[in-house]
Amino acid sequence: MALKSTDLNPHVVALAGGVGGAKLAHGLARILPSGHLTVIVNTGDDFAHRGLHISPDLDTVMYTLGEIANPKTGWGLDGDTFQNFEMMEHYGVAPWFRLGDRDLATHFVRTEGLKNGQTLTQVTQQLSKALGIQQSILPATDDSCATVLDTQEYGRLEFQEYFVKFRWQPTVVGISYKGEGEARVTDAALESIAHADLVVICPSNPLLSVEPILRLRGMREAIQARRVPCVALSPLIDGKAVKGPAAKLMGELNLDASVIGIATYYAGLIDGLVIDTADGDAVAELRKVAPALSLYVTQTLMETIEDRERLAGEILKWDIGGD
Ligand code: GDP
Numbered sequence: 001m002a003l004k005s006t007d008l009n010p011h012v013v014a015l016a017g018g019v020g021g022a023k024l025a026h027g028l029a030r031i032l033p034s035g036h037l038t039v040i041v042n043t044g045d046d047f048a049h050r051g052l053h054i055s056p057d058l059d060t061v062m063y064t065l066g067e068i069a070n071p072k073t074g075w076g077l078d079g080d081t082f083q084n085f086e087m088m089e090h091y092g093v094a095p096w097f098r099l100g101d102r103d104l105a106t107h108f109v110r111t112e113g114l115k116n117g118q119t120l121t122q123v124t125q126q127l128s129k130a131l132g133i134q135q136s137i138l139p140a141t142d143d144s145c146a147t148v149l150d151t152q153e154y155g156r157l158e159f160q161e162y163f164v165k166f167r168w169q170p171t172v173v174g175i176s177y178k179g180e181g182e183a184r185v186t187d188a189a190l191e192s193i194a195h196a197d198l199v200v201i202c203p204s205n206p207l208l209s210v211e212p213i214l215r216l217r218g219m220r221e222a223i224q225a226r227r228v229p230c231v232a233l234s235p236l237i238d239g240k241a242v243k244g245p246a247a248k249l250m251g252e253l254n255l256d257a258s259v260i261g262i263a264t265y266y267a268g269l270i271d272g273l274v275i276d277t278a279d280g281d282a283v284a285e286l287r288k289v290a291p292a293l294s295l296y297v298t299q300t301l302m303e304t305i306e307d308r309e310r311l312a313g314e315i316l317k318w319d320i321g322g323d
Helices: 019-031 056-065 083-090 101-115 120-130 159-165 187-194 206-214 219-225 246-252 259-265 277-289 305-317
Strands: 012-016 037-041 047-049 052-054 136-139 146-151 155-158 172-178 198-201 230-233 272-276 294-298
Touching: 012 019, 012 206, 019 037, 019 056, 019 305, 037 056, 037 187, 047 159, 052 101, 056 101, 056 120, 056 136, 083 101, 101 120, 120 136, 136 187, 146 159, 155 159, 172 206, 172 246, 187 219, 206 219, 206 246, 230 305, 259 272, 259 277, 272 277, 272 305, 277 294, 294 305
Parallel strands: 012 037, 012 198, 037 136, 198 230, 230 272, 272 294
Antiparallel strands: 047 052, 146 155, 146 172
């Protein structure tokens, strides 16, 4: 099961959401030879906005791997302007979802491609190629499977209402995936998993970014059928999310918001878990609750590009199962 430490150039499949996932995917992209990384991306956040098909996580991964993302936010384009938004404000119809002027071009091309009968996979390939991206970026599905949240304060909310409009402050009492049971993982994604030497679950939000991928028909089975290691990097450091609602949500849904909760959440799927040095004290407990799980303790906060590369390198060199 272990990835051989001699296998220096493995084919890696990474499952990712947006900003957190894109950071590790970027580190992997920078150290693997071109063609050796496939990123399977969450589309549960996709939505229609003023007639445009927006795929926030695909865009974040594309812009990050294309090295044109806004470094301050992690999403959107570096140096983008918001003149269209300002004009909308002028008309008194400004939406709560801001789209940059250059960013709009991505949504125009995607929407037009989909209208002309291309799949989301095909349009994503076209956009990635135009951005000079050497890695394969794949939507997890070409079907629709939207994440929706039941909240105490506002009832059922579409994902972007919860995340952007209400800045993930409402209390979540349940999450569902509209289209679950029908939406299926793409053949391209399945093929990449079948040919992978290693599967990495990026430090994306387990409930909002990874679960919508795992819920797709055929996905969990494909990962479970693999004969190669699958590892996850914890998005929680010392019980806290680096950004966003992961810890808050896990608490609201009675899951343990800690590395123990992450290990439990991914039980049966992962062979190894990378946790932060700040969680070193949890190792003994982790060995009790998940005795078969390999553990790797390191600094997991990715503040610079060097951090991303270092972490990706450590994961690739890790002799999973050898501890
Ligand atoms: P989103 O869709 O843009 O919210 O992005 P993701 O779901 O991919 O990532 C959000 C998660 O990434 C959060 O739970 C963060 O805690 C986690 N995250 C972000 N940056 C880092 C980091 O540098 N290290 C670790 N370990 N987790 C991170």
